[in-house]
Amino acid sequence: MDTQPLYAIKAELFKALAHPVRIRVLEVIAADPRLAAPVSRLLDVTGAEPSALSQHLAVLKRAGVVDSTRSGNAVVYRLTEPLVADLLVVARAFLLRRLAGKDADDGLLAIAHHLPALPGASARGVLKAALAERAPIEKAVKQ
Structure with missing residues (x-):
């Protein structure tokens, strides 16, 4: 133990x-x-x-x-545990709230809004949106 x-x-x-x-x-x-x-x-x-x-x-x-x-x-x-997927969704929700409190012009909040809305967003939805929006996200990050 x-x-x-x-x-x-x-x-x-x-x-x-x-x-x-x-x-x-x-x-x-x-x-x-x-x-x-x-x-x-x-x-x-x-x-x-x-x-x-x-x-x-x-x-x-x-x-x-x-x-x-x-x-x-x-x-x-x-x-090893389905709760890991839940942890990822909760972390994303936390980060979205933190980003909303910062200067929204830094591009990070705009990137985050390409992802499915929470609550209830599954890890699958997050990945699907991230992959579908890869080019616009990468462009926003470089700006």
């Missing part, structure tokens, strides 16, 4: 999540009805190099957020 205080364990979880590629990976996995995605899909969506993606997946796996199964040459990653 782990004797660390709960806040220390939470901090370790948040450290494991603290990278944009890892968040993107989790959103892709959460968007699937089976809460799973093959590595090939994760590579396509994230644009990460295979070795870098492998390292990010290892961090998430060590944290107990994902697990994997192999079938032939294909490796599929799954969320």
Whole structure:
């Protein structure tokens, strides 16, 4: 049994999540009805190099957020707990509220509004909107 205080364990979880590629990976996995995605899909969506993606997946796996199964040459990653998908949606809601309190002209709030409205937005909806709006979002970020 782990004797660390709960806040220390939470901090370790948040450290494991603290990278944009890892968040993107989790959103892709959460968007699937089976809460799973093959590595090939994760590579396509994230644009990460295979070795870098492998390292990010290892961090998430060590944290107990994902697990994997192999079938032939294909490796599929799954969320270990559906609550991870909920955590992503709640984090997005929190960030939207924070961005609304900042200077809306910085482009971040405009980018966030390309995503489905909350409450009730599923991780799948968030990913679908992000992928559909990739070009306008990337253009807004560069401005």
